[in-house]
Amino acid sequence: MFTFEQLQxxxxxxxxxxxxxxxDQGAIVSRNDILAIAERxxxxxxxxxxxxxxAHDRNEKKDRFEVTYNIRNHKTMQRIFLKxxxxxxxxxxxxxxxxxxxxxxxxxxxxxxxxxxxxxHPDLRRMYMPEEFEYFPLRKDFPLMGVPGSxxxxxxxxxxxxxxxxxxxx
Amino acid sequence: MELNDALQSDGFxxxxxxxxxxxxxxxxxxxxxxxISCCAIEMMAFxxxxxxxxxxxxxxxxxxxxQSDLLIVAGTVTYKMAKVVRKIYDQMPDPKYVIAMxxxxxxxxxxxxxxVVQGIxxxxxxxxxxxxxxxxxDSLLKGLMxxxxxxxxxxxxxxxxxxxxxxxxxxxxxxxxxxxxNQIDSRKPGSRIYMx
Numbered sequence: 001m002f003t004f005e006q007l008q009x010x011x012x013x014x015x016x017x018x019x020x021x022x023x024d025q026g027a028i029v030s031r032n033d034i035l036a037i038a039e040r041x042x043x044x045x046x047x048x049x050x051x052x053x054x055a056h057d058r059n060e061k062k063d064r065f066e067v068t069y070n071i072r073n074h075k076t077m078q079r080i081f082l083k084x085x086x087x088x089x090x091x092x093x094x095x096x097x098x099x100x101x102x103x104x105x106x107x108x109x110x111x112x113x114x115x116x117x118x119x120x121h122p123d124l125r126r127m128y129m130p131e132e133f134e135y136f137p138l139r140k141d142f143p144l145m146g147v148p149g150s151x152x153x154x155x156x157x158x159x160x161x162x163x164x165x166x167x168x169x170x
Numbered sequence: 171m172e173l174n175d176a177l178q179s180d181g182f183x184x185x186x187x188x189x190x191x192x193x194x195x196x197x198x199x200x201x202x203x204x205x206i207s208c209c210a211i212e213m214m215a216f217x218x219x220x221x222x223x224x225x226x227x228x229x230x231x232x233x234x235x236x237q238s239d240l241l242i243v244a245g246t247v248t249y250k251m252a253k254v255v256r257k258i259y260d261q262m263p264d265p266k267y268v269i270a271m272x273x274x275x276x277x278x279x280x281x282x283x284x285x286v287v288q289g290i291x292x293x294x295x296x297x298x299x300x301x302x303x304x305x306x307x308d309s310l311l312k313g314l315m316x317x318x319x320x321x322x323x324x325x326x327x328x329x330x331x332x333x334x335x336x337x338x339x340x341x342x343x344x345x346x347x348x349x350x351x352n353q354i355d356s357r358k359p360g361s362r363i364y365m366x
Contacts (some may be wrong), residue, residue: 129285130250137284146284151249154256154293 026081053106113138197227202238206245216307
């Protein structure tokens with residue numbers, strides 16, 4: 001059974017903080033070390049599969065965004081979590097697509113919804129929202145009904161002005 | 171013997187050209203199904219043998235907008251999809267009609283959120299709203315019959331009129347329910363069909 005102590009023993013230069021994630025092991029990793037840790041976990045400890053990658057807004061001043069990777073070892077069926085945090089002013093996190101290819105679309109979704117930018121991602125485009133959209137809708141400060149007029153609709157000259165999106169909320 | 175009786179005894183029918191054209195158009199309203207989400211299932215039931223829209227001449231679902239007269243927008247329209255819906259509408263030849271099916275399409279419905287258009291009348295001229303979540307197939311049939319009534323009042327060859335009717339009259343097809351839902355025995359065949 002893998003524990004993060006084994007990883008620390010083998011690689012004393014790596015820094016991370018152990019956390020408990022719903023009964024499973026997890027670690028909060030710094031941005032500089034995440035790529036090295038991910039590579040070692042895959043090659044030395046057999047964590048072959050990336051189950052999920054997601055970002056969320058912690059709504060705090062320091063380290064506002066957190067990206068979580070959920071990975072699994074197929075032989076022992078053990079799952080662990082890797083967490084990286086980044087600040088609002090510098091929302092950059094190294095991409096793990098070079099380690100687990102499956103991270104590609106998950107990271108794109110995280111970028112689309114939260115606005116975390118993944119460095120060295122091969123194809124960092126928006127996933128759901130239109131490409132010209134300027135906001136990140138799952139941030140805590142985004143209004144539920146969106147920013148009026150931020151997504152243009154096709155022109156319709158007979159449209160009822162009462163339903164004009166740009167005037168909503170007045 | 172009057173002229174009309176003489177003609178009829180020979181097997182002729184007298185009518186106006188307008189009425190003849192409207193009769194033909196009314197009974198061949200070919201829908202363009204735009205089944206974007208779950209309302210599409212009810213739209214399929216509306217086309218299937220039980221509700222049988224072919225009784226009204228609309229069984230030919232054309233998947234090409236260039237061959238269809240009626241756009242049935244069945245489902246949640248997001249902002250990203252709105253451009254596609256409008257593009258399909260623009261490709262349809264005149265005269266054309268639009269049914270907004272289901273509350274998501276009519277007003278955004280339960281999706282009161284940033285990604286869903288709060289009513290497709292913001293970018294499409296809608297002729298008829300069919301409400302329900304989803305509307306029953308008989309509501310949609312009623313809606314189609316209302317569209318047919320609308321076509322009946324057109325005057326395609328009279329001077330100064332525009333084919334396709336005026337966009338003014340907006341009507342709402344109300345679900346026809348005769349019994350409360352808990353009194354319906356759905357195991358009996360035909361028990362769930364409420365036609366006037």
